[in-house]
Amino acid sequence: MTTAATVPTRQEVALADTWDATKVFASDAEWEQALDAYAQSIADIEQYQGRLAEGAATLLAALNYSDQLNERVGKLYIYASLFYSVDTTDQVAKAKMDRVLGVYSRTMASSAFIEPEIIAIGFATLKQWQAENADLARYGQYFHDVERRQAHVRSAEVEQVLGLVSDAFDSANSTHRILTDADLAYPAAHGANGLELELTQGTIGLLVTDPDREVRRTAFENYSDAHLANKNTMANCLATCVKQHVFNARVRNYSSALAAALGENNIPTDVFHQLVATVRKNYPTWHRYWRLRRQALGYDQLYVYDIKAPLTTKKLEIPYTEAVDWIVAGMQPLGEGYTSVAKRGLLEDRWVDIYPNKGKSAGAFSSGWKGTPPYILMNYNNDIFGMSTLAHELGHSMHSYLTWQNQPTIYSNYGLFVAEVASNFNQALVRNHLFNTNQDPDFQIALIEEAMSNFHRYFFIMPILAQFELEIHERGQRGEPLTAATLNGIMFDLFREGYGEEVVPDAERMGITWATFSGHMYANFYVYQYATGIAAAHALAEGVLAGKPDAQANYLAFLSAGSSLAPLDALKLAGVDMTSAEPVEAAFRVLASYVDRLEQLLGNQ
Numbered sequence: 001m002t003t004a005a006t007v008p009t010r011q012e013v014a015l016a017d018t019w020d021a022t023k024v025f026a027s028d029a030e031w032e033q034a035l036d037a038y039a040q041s042i043a044d045i046e047q048y049q050g051r052l053a054e055g056a057a058t059l060l061a062a063l064n065y066s067d068q069l070n071e072r073v074g075k076l077y078i079y080a081s082l083f084y085s086v087d088t089t090d091q092v093a094k095a096k097m098d099r100v101l102g103v104y105s106r107t108m109a110s111s112a113f114i115e116p117e118i119i120a121i122g123f124a125t126l127k128q129w130q131a132e133n134a135d136l137a138r139y140g141q142y143f144h145d146v147e148r149r150q151a152h153v154r155s156a157e158v159e160q161v162l163g164l165v166s167d168a169f170d171s172a173n174s175t176h177r178i179l180t181d182a183d184l185a186y187p188a189a190h191g192a193n194g195l196e197l198e199l200t201q202g203t204i205g206l207l208v209t210d211p212d213r214e215v216r217r218t219a220f221e222n223y224s225d226a227h228l229a230n231k232n233t234m235a236n237c238l239a240t241c242v243k244q245h246v247f248n249a250r251v252r253n254y255s256s257a258l259a260a261a262l263g264e265n266n267i268p269t270d271v272f273h274q275l276v277a278t279v280r281k282n283y284p285t286w287h288r289y290w291r292l293r294r295q296a297l298g299y300d301q302l303y304v305y306d307i308k309a310p311l312t313t314k315k316l317e318i319p320y321t322e323a324v325d326w327i328v329a330g331m332q333p334l335g336e337g338y339t340s341v342a343k344r345g346l347l348e349d350r351w352v353d354i355y356p357n358k359g360k361s362a363g364a365f366s367s368g369w370k371g372t373p374p375y376i377l378m379n380y381n382n383d384i385f386g387m388s389t390l391a392h393e394l395g396h397s398m399h400s401y402l403t404w405q406n407q408p409t410i411y412s413n414y415g416l417f418v419a420e421v422a423s424n425f426n427q428a429l430v431r432n433h434l435f436n437t438n439q440d441p442d443f444q445i446a447l448i449e450e451a452m453s454n455f456h457r458y459f460f461i462m463p464i465l466a467q468f469e470l471e472i473h474e475r476g477q478r479g480e481p482l483t484a485a486t487l488n489g490i491m492f493d494l495f496r497e498g499y500g501e502e503v504v505p506d507a508e509r510m511g512i513t514w515a516t517f518s519g520h521m522y523a524n525f526y527v528y529q530y531a532t533g534i535a536a537a538h539a540l541a542e543g544v545l546a547g548k549p550d551a552q553a554n555y556l557a558f559l560s561a562g563s564s565l566a567p568l569d570a571l572k573l574a575g576v577d578m579t580s581a582e583p584v585e586a587a588f589r590v591l592a593s594y595v596d597r598l599e600q601l602l603g604n605q
Contacts, residue, residue, distance in 0.1 A: 020350035074369030108163030173522035189219035202356025202379035220305035224509035235484035261525035330430030366396030395426035403562035420533020428541035466528035
């Protein structure tokens, strides 16, 4: 177990607790050889330029070669990222990632002719070719998507330029991440007894759940203040990214950055606006929870650093292997085919990099590519939050695993709109299992706290960040400056509305929250999908747990679909319609039920 006071270096972590990069390439030397061979083969795609209209065979050959390049470069990137993610001070790994991004940019430029030429062929002709060529027919959904986006696909020359600048356009994001993950110095947190506790990206989550209020306060304030000390640099990075998003939207003839981001994934902008409106309407549910929390803690005032304060004195210690057992048991409704693969990946095949270490990326994520394992980065701290996060990331990884098993390369990726459904679905099933199998009041309270913490991040913080994102992009489209003061002011105003009168405002530290979500804020209207995802997940989990006919089969078909269906269509296949506000309203009813249950448990103590 890693404690907040003792965070090891990467070299001190046991090999068994790390992910196995040799499943991608056996050695750095093998990776180097593969990179060199790949770099030399990129230009071969250009042999098809100007020739796609020759017929189905030529078009199929070009698409197959493009898929091969995509699969190869993905594996090259994943291998490099496995080393950099666990030690962001590792400049050799960083150099590897930069080299892969460079060749990927070249790949995008070299293959930029494909979609303009597909459009020039004409979709009536493409349908005829598909009818005559079964191998080409598997690209039907891709052709349909190109047809849908054709007004936003530019000439081959413009597409080539856009491909070439993709690497350079990542610089603002990478600069922010380097600053937060590698260069920021976080002063130690300390408890009421004077004990100092090391504060890192990997331990902040543990420290803000500490029963000692002084630990929580100093962790939150020191973490926020480290970002505030660099607010101008971070603001410049984010403002640069906003300009890039606005530039891309205009080049591709979209009416706004929002329309461009959602249009790429075939999501109507009404889904975004409907989500925000529904969340804001339901803020009183949150206010009720924080009022109950303040009363239970016996505080006159509730601060942001009290939102995750434990409500029981009985701390749950959940070793990693026990967490795996609970998760596997909770996922039994999906069947042995799902759980056996999951358990093997978590325990035997070393999908997971388990514990915090110095320089490790913050939080947790699932990563991989067709042809690699679906890796999971954790900062596991042997608590119920870590257990739930592991269930969440396993949802992503099993989604990827089943997609890669069932889909060709062209459909082997999928967007966040469906990804966050799979992850939150796992958490919903595991919580249901634990609620039903452990009736101890302290355990039940801890489980509700974990659920509310997850909902707080996905159903409160993320929608607020989405509103922030919309506001800064609209200002960027109007050519207005985005300074640190502007960004912090917008952020604070949104939190002040969301928290209402129940949480004591801290303008500076609430205002800098955007900077603590470095990767999220650079992904172009990414965060709203966390909220739609948790809503869809609970709707689908309810059907599976209730034994609704075909619910399990439809859900597994959804996990196996990848991007072979549009996101909204894939979710309709699973059993939920996200063009309606009802799933979001239903998720707030789940949230309210947790508050009801917590109120009853606290009243019985």
